Amino acid sequence: MTPVVRRRILVVGIGLTLLMVLLDLGGSVVPMRLRAAGAVAAGPAQRVLAGGDPTGTTRLEKDNVLLHTELAHDRASLAEAARLGLLLSSPAGHQPGALAARVIASTTMASGARAVTLDVGSRDGVEPGLAVVAADGLVGRVVSVGPWSSDVRVLGGADLTVGVRVGGARSMGAGSMGAVSATTPPDAPPRPRGMLSLILVDQGHIAVGDLVTTLGSVGERPYAAGLVVGRVASVDPQRGQLTATAVIRPAVDPGRLDVVAVLLGGPRDSPRSPAAAKAVP
Amino acid sequence: MPRPTLLGLLRAAGVVIGALAAATILPRLGVPAGWVPDLVLVLVAASAVLRGPLHGALLGLAAGWVVDLVPPGGSPLGATALLYAAAGAAAGAFHHPGNRGPLAPLGSLAVAALVVGAGRLVFAVVGDGVVDPAAALSRAAATVVAGVLLLPVCIAVDRALVQRRLA
Numbered sequence: 290m291t292p293v294v295r296r297r298i299l300v301v302g303i304g305l306t307l308l309m310v311l312l313d314l315g316g317s318v319v320p321m322r323l324r325a326a327g328a329v330a331a332g333p334a335q336r337v338l339a340g341g342d343p344t345g346t347t348r349l350e351k352d353n354v355l356l357h358t359e360l361a362h363d364r365a366s367l368a369e370a371a372r373l374g375l376l377l378s379s380p381a382g383h384q385p386g387a388l389a390a391r392v393i394a395s396t397t398m399a400s401g402a403r404a405v406t407l408d409v410g411s412r413d414g415v416e417p418g419l420a421v422v423a424a425d426g427l428v429g430r431v432v433s434v435g436p437w438s439s440d441v442r443v444l445g446g447a448d449l450t451v452g453v454r455v456g457g458a459r460s461m462g463a464g465s466m467g468a469v470s471a472t473t474p475p476d477a478p479p480r481p482r483g484m485l486s487l488i489l490v491d492q493g494h495i496a497v498g499d500l501v502t503t504l505g506s507v508g509e510r511p512y513a514a515g516l517v518v519g520r521v522a523s524v525d526p527q528r529g530q531l532t533a534t535a536v537i538r539p540a541v542d543p544g545r546l547d548v549v550a551v552l553l554g555g556p557r558d559s560p561r562s563p564a565a566a567k568a569v570p
Numbered sequence: 571m572p573r574p575t576l577l578g579l580l581r582a583a584g585v586v587i588g589a590l591a592a593a594t595i596l597p598r599l600g601v602p603a604g605w606v607p608d609l610v611l612v613l614v615a616a617s618a619v620l621r622g623p624l625h626g627a628l629l630g631l632a633a634g635w636v637v638d639l640v641p642p643g644g645s646p647l648g649a650t651a652l653l654y655a656a657a658g659a660a661a662g663a664f665h666h667p668g669n670r671g672p673l674a675p676l677g678s679l680a681v682a683a684l685v686v687g688a689g690r691l692v693f694a695v696v697g698d699g700v701v702d703p704a705a706a707l708s709r710a711a712a713t714v715v716a717g718v719l720l721l722p723v724c725i726a727v728d729r730a731l732v733q734r735r736l737a
Contacts, residue, residue: 295624302631303655306648313646314696320647327639331590335641338594394593396642397603397705398694404642406593440642447700471700482702544603 321433328410328435336408336437339393350424350548351389357424358387358550365502365515387422387550388413393438395546402446402471403543409551410437418511420552426517426540427451427503428549439551443543444518445471445485452504453518455487455495455535465493466504469518474534477525484522485537495524495535513552577728577737584613584724585633589640604705607716610637611686614654615661615679615717616724623662630658646693653689657682675725679717683710 290298313320390413394406409415411434421428421441429443442449449471454464467489473480474488487501499521505514522538588609596606610633618626634651637644644650661678687706694701731737 292624295628299624299628299631299655302628303652306631306635306651306655309648310646310652313648323639323647324641324643327643328641331640334590335594338590339598393598394641395597395603396593397606397709398645398690402700403603404645406641435641438641482704 324433324440325435328406328433328438328440332410332435332437335393335406339391339408347391347548351550354422354424354548354550355387355389358422358552361422361426361515361517362513365505365513368515387552388415389548389550390421391548392546398446403443404432404446405441405443405543405546407431407439407441407549407551408437410435410439412436413551414553415439415551420511420513420516421549422516422552423541423546423549426519427512428541428543428546430511431551441549443546444469444539444541445483445543447471451512451518452506453487453501454504455489455493455501455521456499464502465495466490467493469501469537474525474530476528476530477534480536483539483543485519485539487521487535487537489533491531492533495521495533497521497523501537575737577731580727580731581613581617581629585610585636586640588613589633589637592637593640593642604708605712606709607712608683608686608709609716609720610634611654611657611682611713612679612717612720613724614658615682616675616721616728618658618661618682619664619675619678620725620728621662622665623659626658626660626662627655628658630654630656633658649689649693650686653686653693656689657685660685672722675721676714676717679721680710680714683713683717686710 309320309323388409390407390409392405393408396404398404407415407421415431415434417431417434419431421431427444429441429446429449431439432442433440444451447470451469453467453469455467456464467487469485469487471485473486477486480486487495489495501518501520503512503514503516503518506512517540519537519539522536525534525536527533592606592609597603614626614630614633617629631651631654634644634654635648637654638647638650661682664674664678664681666674687710691701691703691706728737
């Protein structure tokens with residue numbers, strides 16, 4: 290090839306790539322399709338390269354994650370039933386399906402956030418938007434799915450915000466509501482690496498060591514209620530803000546993820562009774 | 571269309587293996603997240619320093635697409651391709667036909683790693699609004715360290731194939 294031809298190929302290639310970057314930043318489906326194609330091509334190789342399981346510890350770890358998840362769900366159900374037993378119809382028989390999975394690839398973005406790839410995909414029933422948990426608590430959310438693998442945005446990414454409750458156990462009530470994300474609120478001191486920020490919806494009472502759990506979502510998507518997000522590491526000083534803010538130490542270390550579970554959940558198939566509908570604002 | 575050569579096939583295989591290794595094998599072997607080297611960038615720099623900026627940019631663009639498409643991949647899609655193209659062109663600027671010393675390849679890789687690191691920070695500011703310069707620096711350092719080991723091998727293989735007219 291002559292240099293002129295090569296230069297032309299380079300210019301066209303860079304132009305197409307720039308177009309793809311803009312399409313991806315704009316939220317087009319074309320980059321998503323290309324990513325899915327990449328997952329189809331690389332998924333099997335990555336599953337093989339991630340290695341077998343000579344000792345059987347992976348299976349035990351998977352069981353551990355599944356049992357922890359069931360326990361968290363049962364605890365949340367029990368607490369809910371105890372508080373609102375008369376008003377809410379019982380959530381019995383509403384187990385979220387948890388699908389054990391292994392981390393087969395990971396990357397660190399320049400923002401310091403993590404993204405990981407799991408060895409389960411659309412063939413196992415995984416869909417974008419599902420929650421991913423480890424034995425210690427919430428990991429993140431599925432963002433894209435290939436047939437054999439799926440990509441997960443880990444808690445700590447700038448675009449991941451989780452509705453939470455704080456300090457429910459201490460106050461014997463439901464706990465204050467708030468939101469956890471990696472974005473430091475204005476007026477708050479800078480966070481150490483790997484820490485998250487909590488913003489309460491109003492002036493609640495937070496203490497260091499308080500457990501932070503998910504608030505729950507409609508149809509348990511993406512997050513079922515009662516999953517552990519982390520603990521309060523420090524409370525920001527009050528300087529006249531409208532809402533209280535705090536630093537959260539995530540329950541799961543994103544650098545040490547291995548065996549996790551995808552919560553397949555499923556929409557609620559029976560409507561709540563009218564009493565419950567009135568009780569929930 | 572030119573016929574594929576042994577060197578071309580080796581280069582393509584190296585890029586795919588490097589991308590899979592950086593995403594899957596190294597993290598599983600316990601390499602800390604901030605210290606995973608850009609193995610593909612080493613290949614790009616090795617080839618670019620032997621042939622010049624135009625070749626470096628073309629190879630970087632193609633290799634960056636492979637890195638972007640191997641899950642979990644780059645965000646936004648295509649960003650790594652653009653950065654690798656710039657890095658390949660920068661590495662190609664160290665190309666001097668008479669020079670066979672070890673410093674030019676290493677210098678080209680260091681510059682390429684810095685270009686990619688700085689570019690990633692820019693994309694992080696645009697995309698996420700949060701940056702971690704320490705992670706970018708440690709990654710560039712890890713890449714250069716990997717290059718000290720891998721660059722001489724890549725360049726020796728490349729030169730041997732060119733001499734045997736397999737390029």
